[in-house]
């Protein structure tokens with residue numbers, strides 16, 4: 038807790054001090070004090086001068102980071118609004134164009150949780166997605182790294198942490214509030230906060246041990262202050278070294294590697310900071326691998342050695358198969374098809390000209406004209422409808438339908454809905470109020486039976502098990518209870534299934550398992566599902582049957598799933614995949630602000646709630662009172678966060694339709 | 708001529724309004740409040756999203772429907788209904804005494820004393836230019852209107868129409884609309900009173916402002 042106090046001290050160094058003292062000169066972009074689109078986010082073009090031998094080099098960088106200011110109210114304590122993050126993204130792209138490295142400085146207790154466009158969660162998702170593939174080196178320096186706000190600019194090749202900083206999934210107070218179930222009015226006790234802070238392992242040392250930061254910069258005993266020039270010198274050395282290292286590790290030429298070894302011991306050797314096309318690719322690949330390898334120890338895998346071997350063999354088999362089918366054969370086949378199409382087009386054009394010339398002659402013959410219309414109809418007729426088949430479903434009866442009672446629709450006052458009898462509502466109406474269309478929550482089994490073709494579901498990676506990596510008090514017990522209750526080992530169920538004959542890979546977040554929260558096991562399963570979809574060239578569907586966010590008791594292990602999953606989603610999308618997200622019931626926080634929110638096609642089931650932070654958290658952190666319908670899917674749609682709202686009764690048809698229209702024959706792969 | 712003073716005295720005799728809560732539909736009643744004199748609260752929050760005090764549950768086919776207090780006040784009477792008894796729709800359950808607030812008293816008096824001019828259509832309203840200028844320079848109560856005067860402009864979907872005034876001649880005492888917000892049909896736009904009464908009404912209102920004691 039002392040760490041938090043040091044980090045939030047008004048005299049602690051802030052980004053402006055660092056810009057003044059670590060860099061040799063800078064120009065702030067788009068802001069002067071409080072005159073800025075968001076004064077809590079600072080962007081600057083800066084440079085570092087290096088004297089090597091007799092030559093002087095100026096090395097430009099893009100500096101992006103949150104600014105807490107020294108007690109300046111308008112900085113909002115480094116809590117960045119969605120448009121501030123949007124600006125950061127804009128200049129990351131500028132840096133990419135200019136081929137200069139990015140240094141990001143994380144000084145934030147968390148993001149400002151308002152939904153106004155571009156939306157807290159959606160914008161962070163966009164930032165993470167962009168950083169997952171950005172083609173310049175990124176070095177992040179973490180002083181105060183609070184949850185989503187930190188991730189928005191924190192997906193870096195090298196992460197350096199200040200020794201008194203903290204990096205955590207949630208502020209200790211927030212964790213205590215959730216743990217103690219204390220309401221907004223009753224403050225969590227100091228002891229509980231202390232306890233949470235200790236258990237979450239938020240310090241630089243903890244994070245270094247877990248592998249989530251690469252290096253620590255030592256600060257003076259009570260934290261760095263604006264006049265600690267020795268600290269700036271050290272920090273300057275570290276960021277230069279980190280940037281050099283990234284560049285050298287991906288340079289192709291052998292000569293450089295030889296220098297690299299020497300360079301690390303000798304800071305006097307100059308390294309150019311721009312990259313060639315080849316090295317850019319290596320950079321992104323290395324970043325993917327780095328994050329893919331993180332937090333692998335933080336979940337349990339109870340599958341046997343034989344199963345693992347079998348999986349490995351299958352994966353390899355599929356890789357070879359899909360290479361042959363799509364890369365090798367597919368490419369040639371497509372080339373031939375394209376050639377054939379071109380030839381056909383030519384012939385048509387030629388024929389058109391010929392027929393045009395003789396059109397007056399043809400017009401006199403009614404039979405000919407009619408023939409041509411027939412041909413036209415035949416060629417424009419859509420071809421896939423003929424092959425469609427519809428399987429009868431085995432019926433699933435919701436346990437909610439077995440109660441002999443009536444329920445009141447929440448809209449009954451407004452829409453005068455009649456009371457609904459549970460067996461009707463949950464048995465026949467799919468949980469939809471027959472009067473106003475309000476959707477009552479349904480359990481996930483209902484979807485399994487009503488979306489996918491009967492007997493087509495094949496679950497995989499079921500043995501991956503949620504565990505308690507930080508040994509957080511009581512979590513093991515809670516997880517055991519959830520496992521017993523649901524029969525699942527984690528909140529993420531991954532399977533292959535068919536929707537009207539179309540094979541898809543599905544990752545489903547189950548609201549019943551600890552609120553659908555995402556920890557290391559869920560993240561790993563999600564990533565493996567995305568990989569499976571990529572290997573097998575199938576569309577990938579994330580079905581969110583509710584998620585409360587990142588599982589806070591796993592601390593940074595949970596938080597890291599945001600960049601990890603987003604990286605894998607990006608890799609899948611870039612190899613040509615089709616990624617659909619469907620939200621149901623309540624979806625909030627971390628997952629939404631990363632691997633779900635980055636999908637170009639997000640749909641919600643009616644009456645779903647979508648947002649970054651719940652009403653209670655918003656009131657606590659911003660003091661704003663928000664209307665009760667703030668997170669409703671219709672609001673999310675009008676804010677531009679999602680792309681459509683579906684009726685639950687039509688979900689199977691809608692999904693099939695979406696797969697057919699967004700896909701096509703070469704659907705899932707470019 | 709309306710005697711505003713006597714209306715005020717009348718209200719002072721009984722500074723509350725009694726609300727009878729009756730069963731919204733048939734069902735078995737389970738009282739949540741069972742003491743006479745219990746203080747209850749009405750719905751609160753910016754959007755009235757927090758419901759008032761739970762008074763009772765009405766159970767029908769296993770579905771307990773809550774009955775909430777509509778206003779702040781005090782339970783003064785229980786009607787002849789036993790707990791867990793089956794009641795028909797419309798059966799009175801209890802009576803709540805709601806003490807009037809300053810604003811409510813003023814509203815009652817003004818409603819009786821003023822002639823209210825209501826919105827003939829839904830739309831945005833503003834005063835015609837000359838009246839508007841007069842209001843801005845000399846205040847609302849400098850404007851006198853008579854039957855047939857064109858006082859307002861109705862603006863709806865970029866189409867503007869002037870609205871003539873109907874009703875007794877007098878001074879515009881107060882206006883209820885905001886020129887940048889849409890007004891529902893039938894909602895009051897402004898209140899008019901005869902010129903000679905302005906003083907009386909003002910005196911009574913001032914008296915309420917300074918002297919009315921709100922009882923909780």
Ligand SMILES: [Zn+2]
Nearest residue numbers: 446454470473
């Ligand atoms: Zn309804």
